[in-house]
Amino acid sequence: MVYGVEPTPTAKKLRELCYSAHMIHSHIAHFYALAAPDFVMGPDADPSVRNVLGVIGKVGLEIGGEVIKHRAYGQKIQAMLGGKATHPAWTKPGGVSKGLTEEERKEVEEMAKSCVGFSQFSLKLFEDVVLKNKAYVDLILSDGYKLVTNYMGLVDENNKINFYDGKVRVVDTEGKELFKYGPREYLEYVAEHVEPHSYLKFPYLKKFGWQGLKEGPGTSIYQAAPLARLNASDGMATPLAQEHYEKFYATLGGKPVHHVLAAHWARLVELLYAAERLLELAQDEEVTSPAILNIPTSVPKEGVGILEAPRGTLTHHYVTNEKGIVTAANLIVGTTNNNAPITMAIKKSAMAIIKPGMEISNGLLNMVEMAFRSYDPCFSCATHAILGELPLQVNVYDSEGELVKQMQRELM
Amino acid sequence: MRRFNLMSTVLEQLGVEKERVRLEWVSAAEGTVFAKVINEFTEDLKRLGPFKEKSRVAAGGEG
Amino acid sequence: MEKTSFEPKIIGFLCNWCSYGGADLAGVSRLQYPPNVRIVRVMCSGRVDPTFVFKALSDGADGVLVAG
Amino acid sequence: MKKITIDPITRLEGHGKINIFLNDSGAVENVYFAIPELRGFEKFCEGRPADQVPQIVSRICGV
Amino acid sequence: MSKLKLASYWGAACGGCDVAILDIHEKIVDLSNAADIVFWPIAVDFKYSDLEAYEDGYIDVCLFHGAVRNSENEHIAKLLRQKSKVMVAFGSCAISGGIPGLANFKKKDDIFARAYFDSPSTQNKEKVLPVPVLQMPEGEIDIPEFYKDVKCLADVVDVEYYMPGCPPTSEQIWNVVLAIVTGQLPPAGSFVGCEDRALCNTCKRTKTDKKIKKFVRPHEIIVDPDLCLLEQGLVCMGPVTRAGCGNQCTGANTPCSGCYGPLSGVVDMGAKYISALASVVDADSPEEADKIISEVLDPAGTFYRYGLPGSLLRRAK
Numbered sequence: 001m002v003y004g005v006e007p008t009p010t011a012k013k014l015r016e017l018c019y020s021a022h023m024i025h026s027h028i029a030h031f032y033a034l035a036a037p038d039f040v041m042g043p044d045a046d047p048s049v050r051n052v053l054g055v056i057g058k059v060g061l062e063i064g065g066e067v068i069k070h071r072a073y074g075q076k077i078q079a080m081l082g083g084k085a086t087h088p089a090w091t092k093p094g095g096v097s098k099g100l101t102e103e104e105r106k107e108v109e110e111m112a113k114s115c116v117g118f119s120q121f122s123l124k125l126f127e128d129v130v131l132k133n134k135a136y137v138d139l140i141l142s143d144g145y146k147l148v149t150n151y152m153g154l155v156d157e158n159n160k161i162n163f164y165d166g167k168v169r170v171v172d173t174e175g176k177e178l179f180k181y182g183p184r185e186y187l188e189y190v191a192e193h194v195e196p197h198s199y200l201k202f203p204y205l206k207k208f209g210w211q212g213l214k215e216g217p218g219t220s221i222y223q224a225a226p227l228a229r230l231n232a233s234d235g236m237a238t239p240l241a242q243e244h245y246e247k248f249y250a251t252l253g254g255k256p257v258h259h260v261l262a263a264h265w266a267r268l269v270e271l272l273y274a275a276e277r278l279l280e281l282a283q284d285e286e287v288t289s290p291a292i293l294n295i296p297t298s299v300p301k302e303g304v305g306i307l308e309a310p311r312g313t314l315t316h317h318y319v320t321n322e323k324g325i326v327t328a329a330n331l332i333v334g335t336t337n338n339n340a341p342i343t344m345a346i347k348k349s350a351m352a353i354i355k356p357g358m359e360i361s362n363g364l365l366n367m368v369e370m371a372f373r374s375y376d377p378c379f380s381c382a383t384h385a386i387l388g389e390l391p392l393q394v395n396v397y398d399s400e401g402e403l404v405k406q407m408q409r410e411l412m
Numbered sequence: 413m414r415r416f417n418l419m420s421t422v423l424e425q426l427g428v429e430k431e432r433v434r435l436e437w438v439s440a441a442e443g444t445v446f447a448k449v450i451n452e453f454t455e456d457l458k459r460l461g462p463f464k465e466k467s468r469v470a471a472g473g474e475g
Numbered sequence: 476m477e478k479t480s481f482e483p484k485i486i487g488f489l490c491n492w493c494s495y496g497g498a499d500l501a502g503v504s505r506l507q508y509p510p511n512v513r514i515v516r517v518m519c520s521g522r523v524d525p526t527f528v529f530k531a532l533s534d535g536a537d538g539v540l541v542a543g
Numbered sequence: 544m545k546k547i548t549i550d551p552i553t554r555l556e557g558h559g560k561i562n563i564f565l566n567d568s569g570a571v572e573n574v575y576f577a578i579p580e581l582r583g584f585e586k587f588c589e590g591r592p593a594d595q596v597p598q599i600v601s602r603i604c605g606v
Numbered sequence: 607m608s609k610l611k612l613a614s615y616w617g618a619a620c621g622g623c624d625v626a627i628l629d630i631h632e633k634i635v636d637l638s639n640a641a642d643i644v645f646w647p648i649a650v651d652f653k654y655s656d657l658e659a660y661e662d663g664y665i666d667v668c669l670f671h672g673a674v675r676n677s678e679n680e681h682i683a684k685l686l687r688q689k690s691k692v693m694v695a696f697g698s699c700a701i702s703g704g705i706p707g708l709a710n711f712k713k714k715d716d717i718f719a720r721a722y723f724d725s726p727s728t729q730n731k732e733k734v735l736p737v738p739v740l741q742m743p744e745g746e747i748d749i750p751e752f753y754k755d756v757k758c759l760a761d762v763v764d765v766e767y768y769m770p771g772c773p774p775t776s777e778q779i780w781n782v783v784l785a786i787v788t789g790q791l792p793p794a795g796s797f798v799g800c801e802d803r804a805l806c807n808t809c810k811r812t813k814t815d816k817k818i819k820k821f822v823r824p825h826e827i828i829v830d831p832d833l834c835l836l837e838q839g840l841v842c843m844g845p846v847t848r849a850g851c852g853n854q855c856t857g858a859n860t861p862c863s864g865c866y867g868p869l870s871g872v873v874d875m876g877a878k879y880i881s882a883l884a885s886v887v888d889a890d891s892p893e894e895a896d897k898i899i900s901e902v903l904d905p906a907g908t909f910y911r912y913g914l915p916g917s918l919l920r921r922a923k
Contacts, residue, residue: 427923440496605622
């Protein structure tokens with residue numbers, strides 16, 4: 001967090017490689033296990049089959065096997081580097097504890113190629129199952145699942161989506177850039193509001209002040225996660241993902257897209273980007289270099305790191321004493337950013353779906369749940385009380401804006 | 413000794429006052445020393461008050 | 476705080492060859508010391524694992540004495 | 544006023560519940576979305592060595 | 607024979623245990639052939655009301671992960687206990703509090719103050735705090751009560767089996783699932799999905815003399831991939847930790863942080879590790895020993911990384 005040291009180029013690439021694998025696992029898990037049941041089985045299917053096992057039963061073991069295999073690749077790559085897929089214990093200040101052998105690199109490269117193909121398959125599946133079904137398209141475009149807010153996402157110097165490094169860009173309800181900020185400036189842009197009925201705080205754009213749960217131009221509410229990242233960027237840094245990015249906006253009527261359920265599509269565009277990026281890194285000969293650690297020498301102090309978790313922008317802020325013991329921490333994590341939007345989206349969908357005189361069926365209530373599911377929310381993270389998924393890597397800047405250190409996250 | 417010092421640090425982090433755990437050297441010939449140690453220790457503990465009620469409830473948690 | 480009536484419970488882990496003898500001598504010599512200590516005789520104070528101390532505290536001791 | 548509760552919300556990570564209030568005509572009057580959990584990482588990271596924090600905060604979310 | 611009925615639930619948890627279950631990968635299909643999942647919020651749409659409607663003992667095995675942090679966790683643990691024939695404390699959090707259990711170093715009021723008043727990004731001049739029961743214009747709504755202490759599952763209900771790990775490995779999960787479906791679980795009260803020996807026994811690193819002159823933090827050295835990590839001066843919990851994880855962390859050149867919990871027979875992990883660590887310090891004088899020992903930062907937070915609520919002293923004052 002706060003050690004004055006830059007990881008070696010190899011360590012940075014390995015962390016990004018591991019993080020891309022993590023994105024692949026997480027996005028596949030969300031799309032197929034958490035979201036797909038609503039579309040493949042149908043929103044009002046029997047709850048006992050409206051789940052991933054039902055989906056596998058319906059699409060067949062062959063496709064189901066592909067889903068399982070590619071999510072497993074994501075996990076396997078993380079375990080290869082970090083020892084374990086969940087909570088890898090691998091990154092440390094200045095680098096990582098274990099490198100990649102040439103043999104492993106080749107293995108990763110093969111898996112990455114396969115993931116690129118599988119991501120394209122998933123986009124095709126989405127097209128076939130969802131976009132070719134008029135009822136679903138109408139649902140996605142309906143007012144009950146539309147929420148007009150600002151959007152936030154991490155971008156590189158070309159304003160392309162980056163999960164791992166860059167600046168936070170925030171665009172307004174028209175898609176125009178409001179501001180772009182580096183990690184150490186986060187307190188000037190984002191603030192959090194407390195409500196007595198929930199343990200989770202409500203972040204908002206500080207400049208506009210807390211105005212309650214109000215959407216539309218001028219709102220202080222912003223969204224994060226895949227749809228927001230697409231809206232807040234000018235494109236994807238890899239070629240195939242860029243094609244789908246363009247198709248996404250061409251189909252849905254230009255930027256920004258305010259349709260909550262479109263996030264599932266956006267997530268798959270990101271999946272393709274993560275797979276392509278994984279492949280690029282796996283083909284980079286520097287990843288097998290043994291230079292994986294720069295030993296920190298300076299005294300730690302304070303740092304802020306920001307990166308994109310699958311579920312939204314993560315901000316971690318730590319202050320330490322001279323021994324590197326944490327004395328204060330502040331975290332705004334993935335899903336926390338979406339607390340207000342999710343609340344609003346649920347209310348809107350409930351108002352649109354539940355009408356006087358209707359019998360309140362399980363399927364109806366599930367359609368209300370579909371509004372939040374689109375955000376792939378993680379409330380464990382959000383209520384860390386405060387901080388969410390840990391970044392694979394966080395850049396830490398000192399008060400003069402110098403890069404002080406990069407810190408790793410362990411897979412979300 | 414090294415064990416005792418590390419233990420003291422851990423106990424302190426757990427909120428156990430240093431004075432509650434004492435290490436003393438008393439030989440078999442030092443009856444008076446022993447009595448003095450116990451006298452002092454008892455006084456110290458009376459000043460500190462009971463350990464348990466201040467700190468933890470058995471399977472505590474509510475509230 | 477009312478502390479007058481409080482009688483602390485002390486667990487004393489005493490070495491058979493040193494302090495246990497000291498305690499014995501104190502008794503034989505009829506030296507006055509408070510009855511708050513419960514003695515556990517060990518063959519050497521080196522036998523006292525930190526676990527003993529933690530266990531004593533968790534079982535209600537207000538103080539623990541390890542004497543060699 | 545009638546209250547409908549969806550608890551827990553499912554196919555997501557973590558805990559959440561939705562309270563929907565219907566007015567007498569059966570239309571949605573208001574919806575409350577509550578997150579029932581808090582773990583307190585921000586606080587208990589205090590005192591931990593910075594190099595260990597990534598391992599600790601990774602337990603915010605394991606998905 | 608009718609299909610087994612399984613449930614899985616999370617208390618104060620991170621979802622990592624659920625992911626570890628999903629990481630049995632293609633075997634999830636075999637699992638679904640052998641058992642019906644009748645409650646599993648991360649993946650399946652059953653609600654609390656469905657659970658309440660089950661008969662007592664309807665569920666054959668419940669895998670409960672996460673710690674007991676609030677009144678909802680406790681309530682659902684009790685409900686699941688009532689509905690389940692066998693209860694498994696699954697993962698470090700359910701067994702001994704896990705990482706969320708580190709909150710027992712802090713007071714509830716301080717946790718709230720940090721989260722809702724003092725965090726630099728929070729704007730809360732009116733000092734609003736979440737409250738368990740709230741009257742809104744439309745009616746009453748409630749959220750669980752946040753407890754003063756983190757508790758272990760076994761503090762609130764009877765538990766038949768303990769499956770350690772943060773998270774348990776998927777290989778071990780599959781072994782235990784097989785034992786469940788074939789009815790070959792060991793006697794109640796056992797630890798499952800792990801070994802009954804120390805992690806050091808399954809570690810392939812070369813061990814020679816444990817004589818430590820200086821403790822180091824992981825980022826301060828280039829770790830030798832073949833030598834004992836403790837001998838390299840890293841605080842490795844291997845000597846007191848239960849084996850069974852496949853040495854994932856030590857295999858990635860990272861010292862064991864103890865997630866599989868204490869070996870059987872160890873009453874208190876931290877107290878035992880104090881002995882273990884002190885015995886490897888190589889000092890010529892008490893002063894030098896003190897100096898070496900003082901390099902171990904945050905010993906309590908390190909030794910009780912996953913188990914403060916399950917330790918003898920349970921919490922810091």
